[in-house]
Every structure is written in structure tokens, then in C-alpha cells.
Amino acid sequence: MTSIARTDAVAQMGWPPKKLLPGIFILILFLIIPLSLLLMTSFWSASFTGLKAEWTLANYARLFSRPVYVDLLMKSTRIAFVVTTITLVVAFPMALWIANRPPARRMQLMFLILIPFWTSYVVRTYAWIPLLGNNGVINYALMKTGIVTAPLDVFLFSQFTVHVGLLYVYLPYAIIPIALSLERIDKDLIFAAADLGASPRQQLMWIIIPLALPGILGGGIMVFILCIGAYVTPALLGGTSGMMIANVIPDMFGVGMNWPLGSAVSLLLMAITMAWVWLLGSRVGFRSIFIGD
Amino acid sequence: MRTPAGRFVSPLGLYASLLLVFLYLPIITIAVLSFHDSPVNALPWQGFTSRWYARALTNPDLAKAFLNSLLLGMAVGLCAAATATAMALAFRIPFYGKTLVLALILMPLMTPPLVHGVSLVLFWRLNGLALSITSSVFVGHLTFVLPFVFLTIFPRVHRFDRSLEHAAMDLGATRAQTFWRITFPLMRPGIIAGGVLGFTLSFDEFLRTFFLTSRELTLPLYLWTLVTNDLSPQSSAVATMVVLFSLGCLTIWGKFAAR
Numbered sequence: 357m358t359s360i361a362r363t364d365a366v367a368q369m370g371w372p373p374k375k376l377l378p379g380i381f382i383l384i385l386f387l388i389i390p391l392s393l394l395l396m397t398s399f400w401s402a403s404f405t406g407l408k409a410e411w412t413l414a415n416y417a418r419l420f421s422r423p424v425y426v427d428l429l430m431k432s433t434r435i436a437f438v439v440t441t442i443t444l445v446v447a448f449p450m451a452l453w454i455a456n457r458p459p460a461r462r463m464q465l466m467f468l469i470l471i472p473f474w475t476s477y478v479v480r481t482y483a484w485i486p487l488l489g490n491n492g493v494i495n496y497a498l499m500k501t502g503i504v505t506a507p508l509d510v511f512l513f514s515q516f517t518v519h520v521g522l523l524y525v526y527l528p529y530a531i532i533p534i535a536l537s538l539e540r541i542d543k544d545l546i547f548a549a550a551d552l553g554a555s556p557r558q559q560l561m562w563i564i565i566p567l568a569l570p571g572i573l574g575g576g577i578m579v580f581i582l583c584i585g586a587y588v589t590p591a592l593l594g595g596t597s598g599m600m601i602a603n604v605i606p607d608m609f610g611v612g613m614n615w616p617l618g619s620a621v622s623l624l625l626m627a628i629t630m631a632w633v634w635l636l637g638s639r640v641g642f643r644s645i646f647i648g649d
Numbered sequence: 650m651r652t653p654a655g656r657f658v659s660p661l662g663l664y665a666s667l668l669l670v671f672l673y674l675p676i677i678t679i680a681v682l683s684f685h686d687s688p689v690n691a692l693p694w695q696g697f698t699s700r701w702y703a704r705a706l707t708n709p710d711l712a713k714a715f716l717n718s719l720l721l722g723m724a725v726g727l728c729a730a731a732t733a734t735a736m737a738l739a740f741r742i743p744f745y746g747k748t749l750v751l752a753l754i755l756m757p758l759m760t761p762p763l764v765h766g767v768s769l770v771l772f773w774r775l776n777g778l779a780l781s782i783t784s785s786v787f788v789g790h791l792t793f794v795l796p797f798v799f800l801t802i803f804p805r806v807h808r809f810d811r812s813l814e815h816a817a818m819d820l821g822a823t824r825a826q827t828f829w830r831i832t833f834p835l836m837r838p839g840i841i842a843g844g845v846l847g848f849t850l851s852f853d854e855f856l857r858t859f860f861l862t863s864r865e866l867t868l869p870l871y872l873w874t875l876v877t878n879d880l881s882p883q884s885s886a887v888a889t890m891v892v893l894f895s896l897g898c899l900t901i902w903g904k905f906a907a908r
Contacts (some may be wrong), residue, residue, distance in 0.1 A: 372746055375739035379732045379795060383753050386792045387760065390768035397771060446668070453665040465665075467903060472672050474902075475895040476853040478869045479888040482876045483675030486682050486690050486885070493678055496692040527672065578758070585761030587856050592876065602763045606860070609767060619771065622764045633759050643748075646755055646800060 391626070398619035407615045415620040425604070425621055432601040433628055435515070436584035439522045443579050444572060446523065447530035451571075452564075454531070455538035466535065473528035480525050481589050488512045488593075513595025521589040526582050530575035533645075537571025538564070573636045574645040580632050585625060601625060676892055683885035690882045701886035711887065714871035717782055718852050721867060725790045726798075726848030730840050732791075733798040733847075737806040738832075757793045765793060766860035773861075785861040790851040797850055798843040801906070805839030842906040849898045 372380075401410045419425050454465045472480060487493045488511035495507040511517060541564065549559050565572070587602040594600070601621065608618030637645060682690055686698035705711055736754065740747070757765065769789050773780055780786075813835070817827045833840075855869040862870065868891065875884040 369743050369745065372744045372750060373739040373742065375735040376750060379736040379799075380750065380753065382732065382788075382792060382795065383756065386769065386772075386788050387756055387765065388753070390772040391760070391764075393771050393775060394764070394768040397775075449661055450665050450668050453661045463907070467899070468669060469672070470899055470903075471892075471896060472676070474849055474853075474899045475676070475892050476855070476869050476872070478853075478855050478872055478876070479679075479891050480675065482872070482884065482888060483679045485876075487675055487678050489691060493692055524671070524675070527668075581759065581761055585763040585856075587763060587859075588873075602761075602856075605763060605767060609770060609860070615771070618767065622767050625761060626764045629759065629761055629764075642755060643751065646758075646796075647751075647803065 394619045394623055394626075397616055398623050400616045400619075402614045402616050412616075415616045418617060419620050419624070425601075428599070428601045428604060429621070429624055429628070432584050432586075432625075435518060435522070435600065436580050436586075439519055439526070439583045440576055440580040442519075443523055443527055443530045444534075444576055447527060447534055447575060448572070451531050451534035451538055451568075454535045455541075462539070466532070469528050469531050469535075473532065477525045478588055481521055481592050484517070484521055484524070484593055485512065488517060512593065513598065515594065515598045517593040518586075518590050518598040518600070521593045522583050522586060525589060526579045529578045529582065533571040533574040533578075534568060535571070537568045537574075541567045570640050570644045573640060577633055577636050577645070581629055584629060584632075679885040680889045680892070682882050683889045685882045685885075687882065689880050690885055701881070701883045702890075704883050705886045705890065708883075710866070711868075711871060714866045714868045717865055718868040721782055721787060721790065722848040722852040724787060725794055725851035726844040726846075728791055729794045729798040729847035730802070730844035733795060733802050733843055734806075734836065734840050736799055737803040737836075740803060741806060741811070754799055755796050758796045760793075762793070762854075762856040763860075765789065766857040769857070770860050780861055780863040782862060782865045782867070786858050786867070789857040789861045790854055793854070793857065794847040794850045798847045801843040801846055802836065802839045806836055809835045838905040842902050845898055845902040845905070849895065849902070852898070853895070 397407055398415055399411050399413065401408045401412050401414065454462055454469070457465060485492070489495070490507045490509055490512070492511070494511060495504075498504045499507065545567070546559055546563055549563050554562065585602050586600055587606075590598050590600040590603055594603075602625075605618055605621055605625075608614045608621065683701055684697050684699065685694065686696035686700075687694075740751075766789065769785060770780070773785050778784065814827050814831055817831045818824075822830065853869060854867070855873065858867050858870055859873075866874070872884065872887055872891065875887060
């Protein structure tokens, strides 16, 4: 395959094929142009109808002068960072275990991880409410066993719950890419390291983790992006203390009717996301993360 | 389970089992509570009933939302599979700007769903268009599932032996014949797996739809109104059925993705 690709490379290096056009058209028209509009309107003024085409820096001035938005952005970034880190740490041993099962068993386990991945995150977030609520399963069990006498209300509607909810919802997004990149590691490399006297810990740090880096970073990118813009989890499980930036943006486009401010906040969210993607992606290259060759 | 060390369960195996419990406990809880004969979705257990399923299955709003999601998902899956297949075929040969095009294809993955939703609403409003399932929601879903479908199909196209195509052409097959008799059949499992993935991602999508629809609801949006307004176990019954439906889709996907 590689040899054919190489001969092709010599034979015909040309313009992008026409087959790409429908896809490029869709992506430019419905992603790149809308994002550019977001950038543009973040420099427009607000009006009763939503926005007015008058250039201004007022939105950014307002955004930075009122700590509420900056604070929420920082808080969302912090939550996303903490959840991503914990998710990767929790996912790695699981992925390692799956990758080392015999192939048939590995398929079954991957299937078990894929079921939650394929199930609506609204459903999976909602599933925590009857578990954590005042009359929920966990409080019920604690009271039945006599550990507590009154239901604990710390479980639901706190920042802690948001962390747990996000970890739960996005865990498969980390396990799957890490397991796939662990599977691809040539076992002979590990045997060779062991033969040469590397301890299991050294094998892990010098062979396994570096070779699984594309999967780890891919998982880290996906989980962070989904967490920083999370709406459903903080809305259902967070209460007021667990609110994140995504929970205030819809109002700016709806009843609050301050589209330019909403655009500016969304754009900052996008900027933080891009910075994270660049930070993680530039280490090994996006091609190895997402395509794996 | 035996490990090379001879112990019955390795620490890693125990850890993995606990994590699986963590992943499935909430899902099992709602499945159990969906049969709970109680006006509220909580314990203590007061008896078994299937009336929440009966209520959900005779609920016309739910049926409409399900149908909306089903048709939308099918349209998105089909269009995404066709577009992504064309792109995957194009990616077999080198061309100028390939890295840039790949970055463009991956861009929807890098955009937080909320930002994508908001930016498309802006695009629609500035152009004076009306939000609807068939226009704004469809387009929003199609854009974001494209990279997922592409990444499912691409490895398959990349892997197969191109000398089969060269042989067919050498033997006098036209380009079209080669495509339909050789290339397409070889790619078909990947295309179907990609299409089913696109369908499911669209079927489960919430946040973009939340911004991009006007009045019509998809299943996740309907479930959202149920979860935020209705305290009864009916929401658990609907959620359980959604899980079972996703399981069905995953099984179909698995059949083709494993080939």
C-alpha cells in the first residue's frame, strides 16, 4: 500500500480532486462562514432587534469589565481541564486492560464501552438524577444502612456533581481512542524492552505511553471540547453553583437579546478551545491522532 | 479469569470491572425505575407497573418527536455517507492542500457544539431564513457528523488493494464499471458503518438542535422537556427505550464495522 501511495505521489501531484467539492462546500458554507459571522457580529452593536451593523469594541469592553462572564469562562475552563485530566487517568488503565484481552473478548468489551458512547448524553446525564437526589438511590441506601439519618443534599446540584456527570458522560470518548492506539502497539517492542531488563514501570513510561500518545491526546482534545461547552450536564445536575458558560449564552441570543455580546462570549470560548487543540494536537500531529498512520 | 501470575483476578481486571459498574449503574437504575409504580421517579420502591411504557407509547408528542428524529437521522446519515465516501476516495491520491482540507474536515470536531449552534443561528437570522428541522437542523447535523463518518470510511478506502482496480481497468472495465463492480462493493461495509454512525449521532444530538429548531421537537429535545417538567417515571421509560434503540443501531453498526 505504501509503495503504491509513493508511486502515485511521484506520478500525479495535482489540484484537489472534484470529489471533495460537496464536502468542502458544506463545511465552508455551514461552519467556516457562520464562525466568521460570529467574529464579525462580536464587533457590532446591540439593538432592539438583536444587532446593528455599527462597528464597536463595546462588547469586549463590557465582557472584560463585568467579571461575571470572564469568571464563568475561567470556571468552565477549569472544570473542563480537571475533568479531562481525571478522565484520561481513569480511562488509561481501562483501555490498557481492554487492549490486552484476547481479540474476541476485546471486541465484546469495546462493545460494552460503545453502548454508552452511542446513547444520547441527555439520557445518560438524566440517569444520575434518580441516583443522586434527596429521595434517590444513594441516599436511600445510606439511610437504610444507617450511615446517615437524614438525606444528604450534597450529591445533586453542586460543582462536584457536574464533575462526576461530565466524567461519566465523556469517559467512553477517552477509553475508545486510547484502547485503539494501545492495540496498534507492536508487542515485540514491549517484549524487547522487557528482555533488555526494563521494569514494567519503565515499559509503561518509555514504551507504552509514548506510543499510545496519539490516542491519549485525541481523547484529551475531544473530552475538553465537549466539557468546556457543556450545557446539559450543568443544567441538569449543577444547580446555580455548578453553572457553566454555555448556560448563559442561550439567553443572550434569546430573551436577553444581546447578540453581539453573545457572539463575543462564544468566540472567546472558541479561542480557548483552539488554544487547547493546538497545545495537544501540535505535539504529535492531527493526522496521527485522528487517522492513526 | 486467570492472569499469567496465576491470580484469579488481576488488580487491573478488578478496576475495569468496577469502572463498568460505574458506566452501567445509572443506566440500570433508570431501567429499573421505569417500572416503578410511583408518581415520582425515586425510591422507596412501591411496586411494579408497566403503565409508564403504556403512557409513553400512546403519547402523540413522543411519537411525533421520534418520527422527526428518525427521518432527520436517516437523511443526515445518507447525505453524510455519500459526501464522506467521495472525500475518502479523493484522499487516496496526493494533492496540493491536502493537510488544509483534512483540517477543514476535522474542524467540526474542534468546534464546541454550542458555538456551532449559535453561529448557524446567526447565519440563518442574518440571511432572514426561517429555522426548521428540514433546513437549519438538517444542515447543522450534516456538518458535525461529516468528520465522524469520514473517519469511519477513510481507513477502509485507504486499506484495500488498489491493484484490484488497476486490474479491472487493464481488463477493459470503464471507470464507472470499476467503481460499481470493484471499488464500491469493497467499501460498502465501511460506508454502511459510517452511515449508521451518522444516523445515530444525529438521532442523539441535543445542543445544536436546541438552537436550530423553531417549534418542532426531536426525540432528545422532547426528552429534555420531559426531564425538566415531568417528575414521573415516564421520562425513565422513554430514556430506557432510547437506550434500547441505540443498542439496536450499535449492533447493526458492529456487523458492518467489524468486516
